[in-house]
Amino acid sequence: MRGLFKRLSCDNHPVLDRIQRNSVKDELSCIFADIMIFLLSSLPVTNSPSYKNLFAIPAKAGIQRHMVCYTCLNRKHRTRERKMDKHELSEEIQTYLKSEGADIVGFADLQNLPAEVRNDYPFGISIAVVLDPEIIRNIINGPDLEYFLEYKRANELLGILGEKAALYLEEKGCRARSFSATNTDIDWDTLSTRLPHKTVATRAGLGWIGKCALLITPEYGSAVRITSVLTDAKLPAGTPKNDSDCGECHACVDICPGSAVTGREWEAGIPRNLIYDPFKCREVAQRWQRERKGITDNICGMCIAACPWTRRYLDKTAR
Numbered sequence: 001m002r003g004l005f006k007r008l009s010c011d012n013h014p015v016l017d018r019i020q021r022n023s024v025k026d027e028l029s030c031i032f033a034d035i036m037i038f039l040l041s042s043l044p045v046t047n048s049p050s051y052k053n054l055f056a057i058p059a060k061a062g063i064q065r066h067m068v069c070y071t072c073l074n075r076k077h078r079t080r081e082r083k084m085d086k087h088e089l090s091e092e093i094q095t096y097l098k099s100e101g102a103d104i105v106g107f108a109d110l111q112n113l114p115a116e117v118r119n120d121y122p123f124g125i126s127i128a129v130v131l132d133p134e135i136i137r138n139i140i141n142g143p144d145l146e147y148f149l150e151y152k153r154a155n156e157l158l159g160i161l162g163e164k165a166a167l168y169l170e171e172k173g174c175r176a177r178s179f180s181a182t183n184t185d186i187d188w189d190t191l192s193t194r195l196p197h198k199t200v201a202t203r204a205g206l207g208w209i210g211k212c213a214l215l216i217t218p219e220y221g222s223a224v225r226i227t228s229v230l231t232d233a234k235l236p237a238g239t240p241k242n243d244s245d246c247g248e249c250h251a252c253v254d255i256c257p258g259s260a261v262t263g264r265e266w267e268a269g270i271p272r273n274l275i276y277d278p279f280k281c282r283e284v285a286q287r288w289q290r291e292r293k294g295i296t297d298n299i300c301g302m303c304i305a306a307c308p309w310t311r312r313y314l315d316k317t318a319r
Contacts, residue, residue: 086234089172093235097127097165101157104128104217104224106204109237117194119177121230123237124200127161128217128224129154131304133317136223140305142257145294147301154225155181165229174233181227191278200228202268205238208245209266212252212303213276216245221310222303242268252303258284261303 094105108124118124135150162178169176179185185193198215202208206226207217214222244265253263260280264270272278285298304310 086236089233090235093125093165093168096168097161100161100164101129102127102161103130104206104219106201106206106238107235108200108203108205108240110200110203110230113195113199119195119230121175121177121232123231123233123235124203125165125229125231125235126197126201126204126206126226127158127165127229128201128206128215128220128226129157129161130220131223131225133223133314136301136305136310137314139301140255141302143288143292143295143299143301145292148295148297148299151225151297151299151301158225158227162227162229166231169229169231169233172233174231176229176231176233178229179227181225191282192272195228197226197228201226202241203237205241208241208243209275210244210252210303210307210309211246211249211263211265211275212256212261212307213266213272213278214304216307216309218245218309220313221307223310223313240268249308251306251308255302255306256281256284257300257302260284 090107097105104127106126108126109122110118110124111122131154132150135146138144139147158181159178162180166176166178179197181197184197187193198209198213201215207215210216210222212222215224215226216222217224244267246265250263253261258277258280260277262275262277264275266275281300282298285300288300289295289298
């Protein structure tokens with residue numbers, strides 16, 4: 001039993017920081033303390049508020065009364081969880097997020113990007129929510145109220161999914177940070193962000209960037225909204241997509257009412273301004289906001305409805 005005490009020393013078991021043993025006077029008292037420490041170290045972790053106050057060490061056998069530190073126990077539990085196989089962890093995350101409303105979940109290795117761009121997190125999770133095909137069919141001539149509400153719904157769901165993913169990873173002992181689906185750390189002088197959600201998505205292999213500067217997925221075209229979660233969890237990354245599958249298609253170029261799309265194909269690392277002018281796009285979106293009743297955000301969506309990859313998705317779901 002005394003050997004147990006040595007194994008549970010302060011160096012590797014923080015609970016001992018909370019238990020004062022300086023006044024233990026005999027072998028029986030030491031054995032009692034060792035048993036209490038062993039039992040407490042084996043307890044499952046729960047979020048119940050009463051858990052924190054459940055086990056108080058009585059002031060007997062010379063041990064000073066002190067409450068066991070829940071945070072320390074939880075940290076030890078998380079350390080054990082962190083050793084989960086990365087493939088098991090990724091499957092759990094995918095299953096969990098899809099059960100909560102995600103349509104696509106992918107994992108990206110971001111370590112080839114500058115640390116300051118990825119907030120010093122080595123991996124990313126890309127989460128996509130698909131837009132209602134019936135609504136997308138109706139925006140070929142510009143956005144309407146239904147599309148605006150669908151846009152808001154998807155963004156709100158993505159915000160929830162990102163937060164749930166981050167909390168899930170933190171419970172596994174990992175660091176994680178979620179982001180909103182839109183207006184995340186935008187530089188309003190350039191209408192750009194340091195790490196676009198689209199970059200995480202292409203690094204995860206979810207799709208490529210179309211000539212319209214939107215993510216194009218093989219399954220749903222550009223009829224998706226996306227968000228990202230950054231983490232230090234070692235997840236099995238997908239195969240990055242480094243070039244476009246748009247080919248000679250000019251559907252988004254032809255339909256853009258602001259002539260914001262240049263027609264040049266995307267490839268990883270190309271400056272955005274060579275394929276797309278965000279200021280021209282915003283001008284049109286602001287016009288829609290002024291002219292269309294109920295729309296209170298800068299949205300358009302015409303290029304989404306015109307994209308052949310989106311049309312394939314719409315055709316498959318036609319009623």
